[in-house]
Amino acid sequence: MNMQTIDPKRFRSVMGAFPTGVAIIATAWEGELFGATINSLTSVSLTPCMLLFCTNEGSATGSAIRKRKLFSVNILGHHQSDLSARFTGKQRNRFDDLAVAFSADGLPLLQGAAAQLCCRVSTIHKAGDHDIILGEVISGEEAACKPLVFHKGVYGIFQRA
Template identity: 85%
Template sequence: MNMQTIDPKLFRSVMGAFPTGVAIVATEWQGDLFGATINSLTSVSLQPCMLLFCTNEGSATGAAIRQRGLFSVNILGHHQSDLSARFTGKLKNRFDDLAIAFSTDGLPLLQGAAAQLCCRVAAVHKAGDHDIILGEVLSGEEATCNPLVFHKGAYGRFQCN
């Protein structure tokens, strides 16, 4: 049987039809703050509570999370599309001039987020050009704002009734 693989550009476009939430994963490592925008966040288990997300292989934030072994997940609110863009790309001082609180473990928590979770790294798996990071959820809280949504390369919002 001759199996073909999909063109990566077509795959990206097709997957763009699936709307996702937007989050920023973050950690502190050796006095520096690291953070990256993700949309590959999913719950995995309730016993124990676990989630997973993906980072580019070689990502500085992914490396810092693996080394620290702890990370925060900041699920962005509809009013935070500017933060999503800020935590994508090569900007070095992503946290400058932002309202940040810190968890009891020193993890950065972005103020105004729709929800926040603090996690411990449970496992890391290589998958193509990304790393899948599994995290055991240690704590979490939610706010009363609507989430930021990403679909077909654009930001939008989901309105709760």
């Protein structure tokens, strides 16, 4: 049997057909705030409550989370697409001029988010050029706003059928 692998650009395009939510993972380490946009957030278990997300191997935010072993998940609301773009790429000072509160453990919580969770790192697995970070959920809150959705490279909102 001839097993070929898909071209990475084609794979990205095909996976774009799967709509996702958008979140910013964040932590604080040695007096600095770190955060990155993700759309790989998945609920894993209810007993105990666990989730996972993926981050680029060696990213500054991923490295800070490895060291701190705590992170927040800020699920973005429909009005926060600008934050999604702000927390991608190499931009420094991503938290400047943002309304940020802090959890009891000092984790950054972005104001206006649709939901926020605080987590403790349980396990980290290497997978290709990414790390899969599994976290046990410590706390969570939700707001009354529609979530931001990402599909085929475009932001949108969830609408019930």
